[in-house]
Amino acid sequence: MKTTSEQHDGPAAGPGSGLGTRERIVRATARLMQRQGYEGTGIKQISKEAEATLGSVYHFFPGGKQELAAEAIRHGDREFAEMLHRALEGRPDPAEAVLAVAQDVAAGLRASDWLDGCPVTATSLGTATHAPDIQRAAAEAFERWRGLVRDKLLACGFSAQDARELAHTVINTLEGAELTAQVARDEEPLLIAGRHLARLIGSYR
Amino acid sequence: MKTTSEQHDGPAAGPGSGLGTRERIVRATARLMQRQGYEGTGIKQISKEAEATLGSVYHFFPGGKQELAAEAIRHGDREFAEMLHRALEGRPDPAEAVLAVAQDVAAGLRASDWLDGCPVTATSLGTATHAPDIQRAAAEAFERWRGLVRDKLLACGFSAQDARELAHTVINTLEGAELTAQVARDEEPLLIAGRHLARLIGSYR
DNA sequence: CGCTAGATAGAGCGTTCGTTCTAGAGAGGT
DNA sequence: ACCTCTCTAGAACGAACGCTCTATCTAGCG
Numbered sequence: 001m002k003t004t005s006e007q008h009d010g011p012a013a014g015p016g017s018g019l020g021t022r023e024r025i026v027r028a029t030a031r032l033m034q035r036q037g038y039e040g041t042g043i044k045q046i047s048k049e050a051e052a053t054l055g056s057v058y059h060f061f062p063g064g065k066q067e068l069a070a071e072a073i074r075h076g077d078r079e080f081a082e083m084l085h086r087a088l089e090g091r092p093d094p095a096e097a098v099l100a101v102a103q104d105v106a107a108g109l110r111a112s113d114w115l116d117g118c119p120v121t122a123t124s125l126g127t128a129t130h131a132p133d134i135q136r137a138a139a140e141a142f143e144r145w146r147g148l149v150r151d152k153l154l155a156c157g158f159s160a161q162d163a164r165e166l167a168h169t170v171i172n173t174l175e176g177a178e179l180t181a182q183v184a185r186d187e188e189p190l191l192i193a194g195r196h197l198a199r200l201i202g203s204y205r
Numbered sequence: 206m207k208t209t210s211e212q213h214d215g216p217a218a219g220p221g222s223g224l225g226t227r228e229r230i231v232r233a234t235a236r237l238m239q240r241q242g243y244e245g246t247g248i249k250q251i252s253k254e255a256e257a258t259l260g261s262v263y264h265f266f267p268g269g270k271q272e273l274a275a276e277a278i279r280h281g282d283r284e285f286a287e288m289l290h291r292a293l294e295g296r297p298d299p300a301e302a303v304l305a306v307a308q309d310v311a312a313g314l315r316a317s318d319w320l321d322g323c324p325v326t327a328t329s330l331g332t333a334t335h336a337p338d339i340q341r342a343a344a345e346a347f348e349r350w351r352g353l354v355r356d357k358l359l360a361c362g363f364s365a366q367d368a369r370e371l372a373h374t375v376i377n378t379l380e381g382a383e384l385t386a387q388v389a390r391d392e393e394p395l396l397i398a399g400r401h402l403a404r405l406i407g408s409y410r
Numbered sequence: 411c412g413c414t415a416g417a418t419a420g421a422g423c424g425t426t427c428g429t430t431c432t433a434g435a436g437a438g439g440t
Numbered sequence: 441a442c443c444t445c446t447c448t449a450g451a452a453c454g455a456a457c458g459c460t461c462t463a464t465c466t467a468g469c470g
Contacts, residue, residue, distance in 0.1 A: 039243075053450065056447065059446080060447090064428070065429090115333055122330055124388060126330075138388045172378060183333075189377055196405060248457085257418085263460085
């Protein structure tokens with residue numbers, strides 16, 4: 001048997017990578033759904049990509065595809081939240097920080113040949129009618145990201161209301177600009193968004 | 206030819222509505238893919254919703270699902286472009302016009318119980334790898350919308366570069382805010398977006 | 411009436427879907 | 441040794457998928 005997972009083999013569990021089976025499944029799900037969406041991604045494709053068998057997938061995620069998708073969204077949530085946190089804490093000026101985030105997102109998108117858009121959006125879109133768990137996970141992700149931006153603005157002396165509302169627009173504009181950049185295969189929308197957001201934030205001083 | 210059904214049955218062609226078969230199919234496709242996405246929508250479901258048979262669907266759209274989706278995107282494109290055009294030409298101040306558009310979008314989204322997001326985004330997301338026609342139709346839709354905003358700004362005396370860049374952010378921010386509003390089931394993101402966009406436009410005077 | 415072309419009708423193709431199920435492998439406890 | 445529990449393995453199921461196919465219907469024209 002290739003692996004009996006973390007408990008048994010310790011840190012070096014996975015066939016290809018050094019990750020446990022469960023983690024490999026989550027990452028494969030996140031990656032695939034980011035590119036192909038929820039409906040466009042099959043569980044068998046996930047199990048193949050993760051180098052795990054169907055049995056393992058349903059062992060770790062008895063809730064099936066929906067549970068898998070919700071977990072994948074939380075994975076993408078954490079990943080972007082960390083990137084956002086680093087960018088914000090590393091720069092005293094929030095306007096500059098947002099600009100840097102936009103540039104980072106643009107660079108990542110281009111590096112994937114315009115394939116890796118926002119994993120939360122891609123995974124949750126189209127599931128509104130029949131998968132409330134997924135919708136909730138997506139809503140929580142956006143909320144967390146907004147919270148990071150809001151706290152930064154609060155720490156910089158913005159009023160509670162201004163900080164909250166600006167956080168909304170910062171995240172939403174980045175989201176929309178990433179979508180457009182992806183479909184146009186051009187990073188300019190994101191760079192423009194960064195500059196405009198910096199300007200908008202600056203207009204509150 | 207688009208349809209001979211009108212010729213045959215006269216103005217009251219469709220079973221349910223007064224539309225020709227082809228038009229009913231396009232509208233059903235647009236409506237369903239707006240809610241369920243490209244992969245989440247089946248051709249048989251479309252034919253049932255449109256009160257047309259499978260044979261008719263493939264008669265009018267021999268390119269199959271992809272052709273159908275591209276046509277549906279163009280339908281959504283035209284629809285929003287008209288709404289945008291009306292909102293822009295009815296108001297002298299572009300900032301006020303954008304605010305009104307945001308409110309309109311919010312009202313529409315709420316009226317559909319948060320189900321009808323942007324049809325272009327919902328239909329095109331996740332098709333990047335295997336359906337360039339769809340991607341192109343989506344890119345053209347965004348481009349047209351930006352063009353309308355840009356022309357309005359130009360007519361109001363903005364510089365060519367400012368108008369072009371502002372048009373990008375107006376459309377992108379509305380797009381992102383609509384996504385967030387949909388997943389949060391709350392129109393506030395769109396209303397905030399409208400106010401911030403008005404402020405951003407105003408900051409160029 | 412026959413002829414033609416556009417449009418409708420839906421059975422059926424092969425494939426893939428998400429999921430279930432049984433069987434067995436491997437490590438730990440006693 | 442044995443049992444137990446976790447995890448791996450993949451065959452198999454019914455349903456749905458996109459699409460093809462043949463057959464039929466209607467309208468217009470001679």
